[in-house]
Amino acid sequence: MSHPLQIDKLVKRFGGLVATDNLSFTVEQGQSVGLIGPNGAGKTTVFAQIMGEHRQTSGSIRLYGKDIGAASTPERIRLGVSRTYQVPRPFAEMTVLENIRVGQMPNNLWQMIRRKPQHEKEVELALSVGFLPSDLGKTPGELSMGDLRKLEMARTMATGTSVMLLDEVFAGLTVAEIAQIASLIQQMRKDGMTFLIVSHDLKALEPLVDKVIAINYGARIAEGTFAEVMNNADVRSSYLGAA
Amino acid sequence: MGLRWYHFALWAAFIAIMVAIPEFVSKGTLRIIIFANFLAIFAISWDVLSGRTGYISFGHPFLIGIGAYTSAILTKRFDVPIEWAIPAAVVMTMIGGIIVFLPALRIKGSYFALVTLAFMELTYQLVQVIRPDLTGGTRGMSGVQTLTRGALNGYYLSASLMVTIALSMWLLMRTQLGTALSAIGMNEESVRGSGLSTTKLKLFAFLTSAFVAGLGGAFYVHYLGSIAPRALFDINFLFTIIVAALIGGASTIIGPVIGAFFLTFLLEYLRPYLPGAERYFIYGLIALLLYMYEPKGIIELLRKGWHRLFSRHSVETPS
Ligand SMILES: Nc1ncnc2c1ncn2[C@@H]1O[C@H](COP(=O)(O)OP(=O)(O)OP(=O)(O)O)[C@@H](O)[C@H]1O
Ligand SMILES: [Mg+2]
Numbered sequence: 001m002s003h004p005l006q007i008d009k010l011v012k013r014f015g016g017l018v019a020t021d022n023l024s025f026t027v028e029q030g031q032s033v034g035l036i037g038p039n040g041a042g043k044t045t046v047f048a049q050i051m052g053e054h055r056q057t058s059g060s061i062r063l064y065g066k067d068i069g070a071a072s073t074p075e076r077i078r079l080g081v082s083r084t085y086q087v088p089r090p091f092a093e094m095t096v097l098e099n100i101r102v103g104q105m106p107n108n109l110w111q112m113i114r115r116k117p118q119h120e121k122e123v124e125l126a127l128s129v130g131f132l133p134s135d136l137g138k139t140p141g142e143l144s145m146g147d148l149r150k151l152e153m154a155r156t157m158a159t160g161t162s163v164m165l166l167d168e169v170f171a172g173l174t175v176a177e178i179a180q181i182a183s184l185i186q187q188m189r190k191d192g193m194t195f196l197i198v199s200h201d202l203k204a205l206e207p208l209v210d211k212v213i214a215i216n217y218g219a220r221i222a223e224g225t226f227a228e229v230m231n232n233a234d235v236r237s238s239y240l241g242a243a
Numbered sequence: 244m245g246l247r248w249y250h251f252a253l254w255a256a257f258i259a260i261m262v263a264i265p266e267f268v269s270k271g272t273l274r275i276i277i278f279a280n281f282l283a284i285f286a287i288s289w290d291v292l293s294g295r296t297g298y299i300s301f302g303h304p305f306l307i308g309i310g311a312y313t314s315a316i317l318t319k320r321f322d323v324p325i326e327w328a329i330p331a332a333v334v335m336t337m338i339g340g341i342i343v344f345l346p347a348l349r350i351k352g353s354y355f356a357l358v359t360l361a362f363m364e365l366t367y368q369l370v371q372v373i374r375p376d377l378t379g380g381t382r383g384m385s386g387v388q389t390l391t392r393g394a395l396n397g398y399y400l401s402a403s404l405m406v407t408i409a410l411s412m413w414l415l416m417r418t419q420l421g422t423a424l425s426a427i428g429m430n431e432e433s434v435r436g437s438g439l440s441t442t443k444l445k446l447f448a449f450l451t452s453a454f455v456a457g458l459g460g461a462f463y464v465h466y467l468g469s470i471a472p473r474a475l476f477d478i479n480f481l482f483t484i485i486v487a488a489l490i491g492g493a494s495t496i497i498g499p500v501i502g503a504f505f506l507t508f509l510l511e512y513l514r515p516y517l518p519g520a521e522r523y524f525i526y527g528l529i530a531l532l533l534y535m536y537e538p539k540g541i542i543e544l545l546r547k548g549w550h551r552l553f554s555r556h557s558v559e560t561p562s
Binding site: 051053072073074077078082083085089090091092093094098101102103105107109112113114115116117155158159 | 415418419420422423425426429430432433434435436437438439440443444447
C-alpha cells in the first residue's frame with residue numbers, strides 16, 4: 001500500500017543552518033494535512049524539496065511509493081504533485097485563461113505545436129475555482145490577491161495534480177476571500193484531492209485538515225489532530241506563545 | 244491561436260505589397276529594401292529567442308557570421324555547390340546556437356547578454372588569426388558566388404525568403420509552443436512549476452533562432468558576394484537588429500519586420516544630412532523616444548490606430 005506522499009528522515013542544510021531536521025511524515029490518500037510552524041521553521045523548504053526545487057541533503061521523498069530523489073520538477077509534476085507559492089507567481093502579460101493554459105500543456109514540443117489549446121477545459125477550471133466569466137480575459141495586474149491565489153490553484157490543478165501543496169493560501173486575503181478559498185478546498189477534498197497545507201491562519205486551517213504536523217527549526221515537534229497539536233506543550237511555547 | 248479572417252486579409256495584403264513594390268520604386272530604393280528584408284530576417288531570429296524567452300542575445304552577429312562564413316568558405320574555397328553550402332551553413336549555425344544555449348542553462352539576464360557579446364568579440368578575433376587563408380582574415384572575402392543578378396532579382400529572392408520566414412515563424416509562435424516560450428520570459432520558475440521542461444523549450448528557441456540566423460546569413464553573403472568581418476561583428480549591426488525588434492514590437496514576429504523597414508529607411512534618409520556616426524546617435528535617440536512612448540512598439544501604435552478607426556465595429560481585440 002503506497003501513500004501519495006511519504007517523507008523519511010529528510011534533512012536539508014543551507015551551510016551551517018539546518019532548515020529540515022530529520023523530518024518524517026506520511027500523507028495518506030485523500031487526506032488533508034496541515035503543516036504549521038513559526039516563521040522560518042522550514043515549511044516552504046519542505047515544499048521546495050518535495051518539488052525538486054531544492055535537493056535534500058539526505059533522506060527520501062516518495063510519491064505513490066516511487067523515490068523521486070533524482071526526478072526533475074516537471075517529472076515530479078507528471079507523477080501528480082504540484083504546489084502554489086506564498087507569493088503568487090503568475091505570467092504577468094497573460095490572461096487568466098492563458099495562465100491556466102500553461103499548466104494544461106503537454107510537456108512535449110511536438111504536441112505543443114500540434115494540439116490546440118483545450119479552451120473548454122480552461123474555462124471550466126477557471127470557473128471551478130470561482131472566477132467570473134468576465135475575469136477570464138483579465139491579466140494578473142487587474143486581479144486581487146484572492147484572485148491571484150485562485151489562479152495559482154487553477155494552474156496547479158491544470159497540471160492534473162492529485163497531491164496539492166498549498167503555501168500560505170490565506171495570506172493577504174480578506175475574510176470573504178478566505179471563506180471562498182476554504183470552501184474551494186473543501187470541495188476539492190470531496191472530489192478526492194490530497195492536500196498538504198501550510199498556513200499561519202489556524203482558524204481558517206482547522207476545518208480543512210484531518211491532521212496537523214507542527215515543526216520548529218526544521219524538526220517535527222508534534223503530530224496529531226488539530227486539537228491535539230494545539231494542546232501540545234512544545235507547540236504552545238514555540239509557536240502559539242510567540243504568535 | 245485560431246486564425247481569423249483579418250489574419251488572412253493582412254497576410255494577403257502584406258504579400259501583395261511585397262510583390263507590387265518593384266512596380267513603384269526606383270532601383271536604388273529597391274536595394275535599400277533588400278537590406279530591410281535581411282535586417283527583418285535577423286530581427287525575427289532575435290525575436291524568436293530574446294523577444295520571447297527574455298534571454299537577451301548580444302551575440303546574433305556570431306550566429307549570422309557562422310552562416311555567412313560557412314557558406315562563403317564552402318563555395319569559394321572548396322567549390323561546394325551553393326545548394327549544398329547553404330544547408331550546411333544552416334546546420335553549422337544551429338551548432339553555434341547550441342554553443343550559445345549552454346550558458347543559458349546556468350545564467351540569466353545581463354550576465355547572459357554579456358556572455359553572448361563575448362562570443363561575438365571572440366569570433367571576430369578568431370576569424371583574423373585562425374586560418375586566414377580560409378576566412379580572408381581582417382579583409383574578409385570577396386568574389387563570393389552570388390545567387391542573383393540585379394536589384395530586381397535580389398529583391399524578389401530576399402523578399403520571398405523574408406516573407407516565408409515571417410509567415411512560418413508567425414504560425415509557429417501562435418501555437419501553444421509560442422505561449423510556452425513567452426511564459427519563460429515572464430516567469431521561468433512558474434513554467435517549470437507548471438510541469439514543462441524549460442531546458443527543452445529554451446533549446447528549441449535557440450535552435451530555431453539559429454536556424455533563421457543561419458539561413459539569413461548564408462543568403463545575405465550570396466547576395467552581397469562578400470564578407471567584411473568588421474561590419475559583421477559590429478556593435479552597430481548588433482544594436483540595429485535588437486532595436487528593429489524592440490521598436491517594431493518584440494515577441495510579435497511582424498513587429499520586427501516593421502521595425503527593420505522603419506530603421507533602414509530612417510538611416511537612409513538621415514544619410515545625406517548626417518554622414519558620420521552622428522546618424523547612429525540620432526537614430527538611437529528616435530528609437531529611444533519611440534520605445535519610451537510605446538514599449539510594445541510600432542505594431543501596437545498601428546493596432547491602436549486601427550481600433551480607433553474601427554472602434555464601433557470591433558468588440559474583441561485581435562490576439
Ligand atoms: N535558499 C536558501 N538559502 C539559505 N537559507 C535558506 C534558503 N531558503 C530558506 N532558508 C532558511 O531556511 C529556514 C527555513 O526557511 P523557510 O522559508 O522554509 O521557512 P518557512 O517556515 O516557510 O517560513 P515563513 O513562515 O516565514 O514562510 C530559514 O531560516 C531561512 O532563512
Ligand atoms: Mg514559507
